[in-house]
Amino acid sequence: MPDQALEYARANRPRFLEELKALLRIPSVSTDPAHAPDVRRAAQSLAAELERIGMENVRLIETSTPTRNGHPLVYADWLHAPDAPTALLYGHYDVQPPDPLDEWLSPPFEPTERDGNLYARGAVDDKGQMYMHLKALESLLAAEGRLPLNVRVILEGEEEVGGEGIAAFVASHPPELQADFALVSDTEMFAPGLPTLCVGLRGMIYTEIEVRSAKTDLHSGMYGGAAPNPFFALAHIIASLKDQSGRILIPGIYDDIALPDPQELAAWQALPFDEDHFRASEVGAKALVGETGYSVLERIWARPTLEVHGMPGGFTGIGAKTVIPAKAMAKLSMRLVPGMNAATTFARLSDYVQQIAPPAVEVAVRLIHSGEPCLIPVDNPFIHAATDAMRQVWGRETVFVRSGGSIPIVGDFARHLALPTVMMGFGLPDDNLHAPNEKFHLRNFYLGIESILRFLQLAGRAS
Amino acid sequence: MPDQALEYARANRPRFLEELKALLRIPSVSTDPAHAPDVRRAAQSLAAELERIGMENVRLIETSTPTRNGHPLVYADWLHAPDAPTALLYGHYDVQPPDPLDEWLSPPFEPTERDGNLYARGAVDDKGQMYMHLKALESLLAAEGRLPLNVRVILEGEEEVGGEGIAAFVASHPPELQADFALVSDTEMFAPGLPTLCVGLRGMIYTEIEVRSAKTDLHSGMYGGAAPNPFFALAHIIASLKDQSGRILIPGIYDDIALPDPQELAAWQALPFDEDHFRASEVGAKALVGETGYSVLERIWARPTLEVHGMPGGFTGIGAKTVIPAKAMAKLSMRLVPGMNAATTFARLSDYVQQIAPPAVEVAVRLIHSGEPCLIPVDNPFIHAATDAMRQVWGRETVFVRSGGSIPIVGDFARHLALPTVMMGFGLPDDNLHAPNEKFHLRNFYLGIESILRFLQLAGRAS
Numbered sequence: 001m002p003d004q005a006l007e008y009a010r011a012n013r014p015r016f017l018e019e020l021k022a023l024l025r026i027p028s029v030s031t032d033p034a035h036a037p038d039v040r041r042a043a044q045s046l047a048a049e050l051e052r053i054g055m056e057n058v059r060l061i062e063t064s065t066p067t068r069n070g071h072p073l074v075y076a077d078w079l080h081a082p083d084a085p086t087a088l089l090y091g092h093y094d095v096q097p098p099d100p101l102d103e104w105l106s107p108p109f110e111p112t113e114r115d116g117n118l119y120a121r122g123a124v125d126d127k128g129q130m131y132m133h134l135k136a137l138e139s140l141l142a143a144e145g146r147l148p149l150n151v152r153v154i155l156e157g158e159e160e161v162g163g164e165g166i167a168a169f170v171a172s173h174p175p176e177l178q179a180d181f182a183l184v185s186d187t188e189m190f191a192p193g194l195p196t197l198c199v200g201l202r203g204m205i206y207t208e209i210e211v212r213s214a215k216t217d218l219h220s221g222m223y224g225g226a227a228p229n230p231f232f233a234l235a236h237i238i239a240s241l242k243d244q245s246g247r248i249l250i251p252g253i254y255d256d257i258a259l260p261d262p263q264e265l266a267a268w269q270a271l272p273f274d275e276d277h278f279r280a281s282e283v284g285a286k287a288l289v290g291e292t293g294y295s296v297l298e299r300i301w302a303r304p305t306l307e308v309h310g311m312p313g314g315f316t317g318i319g320a321k322t323v324i325p326a327k328a329m330a331k332l333s334m335r336l337v338p339g340m341n342a343a344t345t346f347a348r349l350s351d352y353v354q355q356i357a358p359p360a361v362e363v364a365v366r367l368i369h370s371g372e373p374c375l376i377p378v379d380n381p382f383i384h385a386a387t388d389a390m391r392q393v394w395g396r397e398t399v400f401v402r403s404g405g406s407i408p409i410v411g412d413f414a415r416h417l418a419l420p421t422v423m424m425g426f427g428l429p430d431d432n433l434h435a436p437n438e439k440f441h442l443r444n445f446y447l448g449i450e451s452i453l454r455f456l457q458l459a460g461r462a463s
Numbered sequence: 464m465p466d467q468a469l470e471y472a473r474a475n476r477p478r479f480l481e482e483l484k485a486l487l488r489i490p491s492v493s494t495d496p497a498h499a500p501d502v503r504r505a506a507q508s509l510a511a512e513l514e515r516i517g518m519e520n521v522r523l524i525e526t527s528t529p530t531r532n533g534h535p536l537v538y539a540d541w542l543h544a545p546d547a548p549t550a551l552l553y554g555h556y557d558v559q560p561p562d563p564l565d566e567w568l569s570p571p572f573e574p575t576e577r578d579g580n581l582y583a584r585g586a587v588d589d590k591g592q593m594y595m596h597l598k599a600l601e602s603l604l605a606a607e608g609r610l611p612l613n614v615r616v617i618l619e620g621e622e623e624v625g626g627e628g629i630a631a632f633v634a635s636h637p638p639e640l641q642a643d644f645a646l647v648s649d650t651e652m653f654a655p656g657l658p659t660l661c662v663g664l665r666g667m668i669y670t671e672i673e674v675r676s677a678k679t680d681l682h683s684g685m686y687g688g689a690a691p692n693p694f695f696a697l698a699h700i701i702a703s704l705k706d707q708s709g710r711i712l713i714p715g716i717y718d719d720i721a722l723p724d725p726q727e728l729a730a731w732q733a734l735p736f737d738e739d740h741f742r743a744s745e746v747g748a749k750a751l752v753g754e755t756g757y758s759v760l761e762r763i764w765a766r767p768t769l770e771v772h773g774m775p776g777g778f779t780g781i782g783a784k785t786v787i788p789a790k791a792m793a794k795l796s797m798r799l800v801p802g803m804n805a806a807t808t809f810a811r812l813s814d815y816v817q818q819i820a821p822p823a824v825e826v827a828v829r830l831i832h833s834g835e836p837c838l839i840p841v842d843n844p845f846i847h848a849a850t851d852a853m854r855q856v857w858g859r860e861t862v863f864v865r866s867g868g869s870i871p872i873v874g875d876f877a878r879h880l881a882l883p884t885v886m887m888g889f890g891l892p893d894d895n896l897h898a899p900n901e902k903f904h905l906r907n908f909y910l911g912i913e914s915i916l917r918f919l920q921l922a923g924r925a926s
Contacts, residue, residue: 031782097784100680161782188685202684206783215747217563217898220770221665221868222651224798225709225753225762227746231701231771231793238698244821246688283690284678284789287823290689299688307683308694309786310777315794319494319624320669320831321560322796323772323897326747330694331778333785335687358707360750368783405684434786435680 004143005457009135009449016135016449017118017442019049021111023093023127024120030071030094030161039071039157042093042127046134046155050076053138055153061176063158063165070165071157075176078141079150084460085382086150088179088419089137090409091130091186092159095122096434103436116442123440124427129185130155132426132445136453148460152179156409159186162206162369163408170412181382181459182413185448187403187425191272192441195390195451197383198423200301200402201410203336203373205346209237209353212327213361217314220322228360230328234311237363238330240356241306246290246299248306250352258339258375260302264400268297271399282429301402304345305335335404342370371408376421381462386422389455393447405433424451467606468920472598472912479598479912480581480905482512484574486556486590487583493534493557493624502534502620505556505590509597509618513539516601518616524639526621526628533628534620538639541604542613547923548845549613551642551882552600553872554593554649555622558585559897566899579905586903587890592648593618595889595908599916611923615642619872622649625669625832626871633875644845644922645876648911650866650888654735655904658853658914660846661886663764663865664873666799666836668809672700672816675790676824680777683785691823693791697774700826701793703819704769709753709762711769713815721802721838723765727863731760734862745892764865767808768798798867805833834871839884844925849885852918856910868896887914 009016028042029035043060051058055076063070071094079086098108098121106112111120118128133153140147154177156166170177187198211230218227242248260268275296279288290299299305313328315321336345350365357363376383378400387398403423413419426448432438472479491505492498506523514521518539526533534557542549561571561584569575574583581591596616603610617640619629633640650661674693681690705711723731738759742751753762762768776791778784799808813828820826839846841863850861866886876882889911895901 031784032780096786097778097780099778099780103679160784204684204785206785213748216566216895216900218746219868219897220768220772220796221667221798221866222892222896223746223763224770224867225766225768226741226751226759228748228750228752229770231774232705235698235701235771238695239702242695278689283681283686285676285691285823286825287691288689289691289821289823296689300686303688305683305688307687307692307785307787308698308777309683309784310779310788311694311774311791312779314771314773315560315562316773316775316779317495317560317562320794320796321494321623321772321897322667322669322770324770325773328774331783333683333783335684358752360748360752362749403684404687405682429685432679433685434682434784437679 005139005453006450008143009139009453013446020128020131023131024111024122025109027109028094028157029097030158031097036069039094043072043074043157046074046093049134050074050153053134054141055137061169063169068164073166073169074155076153077151078147081147081150081460084149085180085462086152086178087456087459088177088182089133089151089153090182090184091133092126092156093130094157094160095127096160100436105437117439118442119437119439121438123438124431125433125438126159126186128440128445129426129448132185132448132452135449136456139449139453140456148457152176164369166409167412170409170416173416177417179419182419182421184407184410184421184423185425185452186407187423188427188429188431189425190399190401192428193394193396195394195396195398196425197386197398197400198403198425199376199378199400200338201374201407202404203340203342203371203408203411204333204406205336205342205370206333206368207346207349208366208368209234209330209332210327210364210366211361214326217326218324220324223324227324229324230313230361233358233361234328234330236358237353237356238308245292248304250348252348253304253345256339257337267400271401273297300404302337304337304340306332308332335406336373338373338375340373342372346370371406372411374411374414380420382420382422382459385458385462386424386455389451389458392454393451424455468602468916469913471606472602472916476909483591483594486594487574487585488572490572491557491620492560493621494560499532502557506535506537506620509537509556512597513537513616516597517604518600524632526632531627536629536632537618539616540614541610544610544613544923547612548643548925549615549641550919550922551640551645552596552614552616553645553647554596555589555619556593557620557623558588558590559623563899568900580902581905582900582902584901586901587894588896588901589622589649591903591908592889592911595648595911595915598912599919602912602916603919611920615639625834627832629872630875633872633879636879640880642882645882645884647870647873647884647886648888648915649870650886651890651892651894652888653862653864655891656857656859658857658859658861659888660849660861660863661866661888662839662841662863663801664837664870665867666803666805666834666871666874667796667869668799668805668812668833669796669831670809670812671792671794671829671831672697673790673792673827673829674824677787677789680789681787683787686787690787692787693776693824696821696824697791697793699821700816700819701771708755711767713811715811716767716808719802720800730863734864736760763867765800767800767803769795771795798869799836801836801838803836805835809833834869835874837874837877843883845883845885845922848921848925849887849918852914852921855917856914887918
């Protein structure tokens with residue numbers, strides 16, 4: 001039987017792409033207060049589109065409180081399938097900052113097609129993937145006049161800055177989020193053409209370590225040799241956080257980890273992973289690093305890690321300035337694996353940093369945001385419907401992987417709403433997430449829409 | 464006998480101050496290419512002023528070459544005292560960048576008087592001190608119609624970026640710089656009201672250590688735990704450059720040092736130096752750091768040091784970005800003491816950094832600029848004239864100190880032109896050189912003009 005919704009999705013590919021480009025032109029950088037109006041504009045345009053395709057009860061839900069400026073949630077639903085389950089479709093419309101700008105081959109907010117890919121900030125993370133949901137819903141509503149199950153859509157604009165607003169909303173158990181399962185498309189396929197479901201995510205703590213060493217910036221000639229330098233204190237602290245083999249030296253950090261079971265580990269070993277290709281072509285490094293005794297996939301998916309993202313302070317311009325800065329900072333995050341929790345991990349990091357800090361300086365360790373790790377049980381009817389849908393669209397069996405990244409909302413859905421989440425993502429390993437030249441492979445955009453459409457049809461019959 | 468030049472200088476203080484303010488309003492930041500027109504504008508205004516007060520042969524000397532954009536030198540002379548010696552008066556009209564801007568109490572390029580001080584970038588380093596020379600010359604020429612000795616003035620606009628242009632000019636032994644001694648006012652008094660001559664300067668090498676770890680920025684979730692992070696490499700390198708007692712660990716770095724003689728060390732011990740006041744009020748630190756076994760003054764004046772000024776790379780904005788940057792950098796300088804030389808020191812630093820760099824990353828060590836250390840023999844008639852002049856103006860005996868800072872031109876004058884330099888400076892220890900809220904104490908500006916005027920009179924009779 002020809003599927004009219006599928007035909008509609010195929011026939012409208014060019015328009016879907018143009019719509020996505022319009023969305024990508026909005027620089028909805030959630031971390032930058034200057035872009036707050038753009039973030040809102042993105043939310044409004046999505047609300048208008050949800051309305052247009054026939055979703056109901058469409059509205060923005062504000063997340064600001066007296067003490068914080070939040071970005072709005074976008075809500076919509078269609079609830080006219082009384083005998084079918086209810087899906088909660090989640091995505092985020094905010095994006096990472098585009099810097100360093102000079103490394104982009106085309107402007108980050110001017111979507112550009114090259115070699116079957118669409119290049120733009122947010123192309124894959126997550127505007128492009130989120131937009132697949134909307135276009136699957138449009139195809140079903142336009143072709144069939146109805147959806148095969150009940151659907152609630154919730155879109156957030158703070159995923160890249162910790163998702164505080166939606167976390168509070170989910171924790172309040174609102175009736176708007178009553179559902180049987182959640183669908184999130186913010187992950188990637190393990191290899192091109194290989195259908196993939198993500199069933200585990202790392203959590204994270206994002207922190208700032210600020211060292212203050214003097215009351216004012218000092219001249220390195222007049223004071224060098226006597227005044228403490230905050231960068232030496234930070235270098236000492238950072239160099240003391242991991243040993244040369246990559247093991248984290250924070251006491252207790254490995255105490256609570258739940259190791260993957262032997263079956264999951266065996267499945268990872270069967271994945272088509274070429275470490276040398278990963279090193280040379282994806283990372284582009286002379287050598288990989290990390291904890292000895294663990295495979296690359298274990299290190300990324302099942303081990304806690306610690307990274308420094310930037311060290312603001314002092315003079316960072318072109319040329320020379322001979323300053324001993326009064327203060328400097330390290331932006332540092334940790335990824336957490338199942339068994340760990342954010343509050344305990346932050347306390348352990350903070351205590352250890354204070355303990356190893358040189359006595360001449362003052363050190364403050366601040367938590368910027370956090371999210372818990374999570375693991376999805378794979379034996380449920382929605383995961384089965386997802387693998388069936390992917391087999392039909394891609395012609396191959398689905399692999400189960402974890403992600404080293406963090407999507408805190410998935411843990412919140414499980415903890416507060418007892419929802420299993422299907423993480424069906426269509427990014428590719430070389431999509432440059434969070435980096436210059438982010439892209440989305442257009443075939444994955446189109447087949448992703450078909451996969452989601454088919455999944456919603458099959459999930460409508462699951463019970 | 465009343466001195467008419469001195470009376471002229473006193474009578475014209477208000478105008479001198481207004482003229483200095485006009486000069487300080489020009490943001491002649493030499494390290495920033497965007498300010499190149501401002502740097503030139505400062506040079507032109509000084510040339511016009513030299514012309515106006517009666518100096519001759521006034522002109523800009525260009526320092527650009529086919530491979531670099533240089534800032535101009537300003538030259539002027541007055542050579543009508545055939546039986547008197549010739550003085551070379553040096554100063555610089557470029558300034559350090561003003562950042563961090565938000566820590567200035569008044570705008571850096573809007574000179575503001577508070578509590579007997581003039582606040583502005585360049586107030587003391589070196590526009591204010593250089594301008595004392597011009598106003599001493601004006602007072603002598605206006606009151607007496609002539610100068611008590613021959614004078615050449617050379618002003619540069621690249622002191623804060625290494626002084627490459629003037630170094631090349633001096634090395635070419637131009638007739639414009641033929642003189643018997645040089646006068647430089649770019650140092651400070653050891654304590655308020657205590658006349659001070661600086662007789663030793665540290666040299667420096669300013670470097671950039673760049674670590675490249677990957678071909679592109681990477682997502683810390685997707686790659687954290689396997690991809691090398693340039694900040695860990697830099698932290699490891701920086702933490703390995705000095706031990707906990709402050710000793711530099713670069714092999715051979717202390718091999719060639721010429722120690723101060725016992726007489727000079729004894730004189731330093733007699734100086735009114737209060738370590739606790741220095742720590743608490745000048746530096747504003749919990750504790751001082753530095754090589755054990757050496758006093759603070761020895762550490763600053765007679766020991767090599769190494770400082771990190773900034774670590775550009777990655778994400779340094781407000782908020783969170785979970786990036787493993789592809790590259791990061793440390794801006795790092797060393798101060799050199801007599802016996803050391805810049806080329807050898809840079810080679811030792813560079814070799815050591817390459818040796819301790821983690822194998823997973825590529826490291827480049829670049830020399831941005833350098834200057835040699837120097838020591839002035841104190842037993843010469845111009846130093847004697849200087850101490851006599853200072854005794855007359857300040858009513859106290861002069862102390863001889865060194866500076867931890869670097870004025871490479873003084874070494875160049877000695878090496879290429881065999882000129883002794885009188886470093887008669889009127890900054891104060893709390894003038895915030897190179898930092899926010901740089902200031903010049905106005906009494907020092909006015910008495911500095913009188914000291915220089917008197918010194919030129921006495922030097923005219925020296926032989």
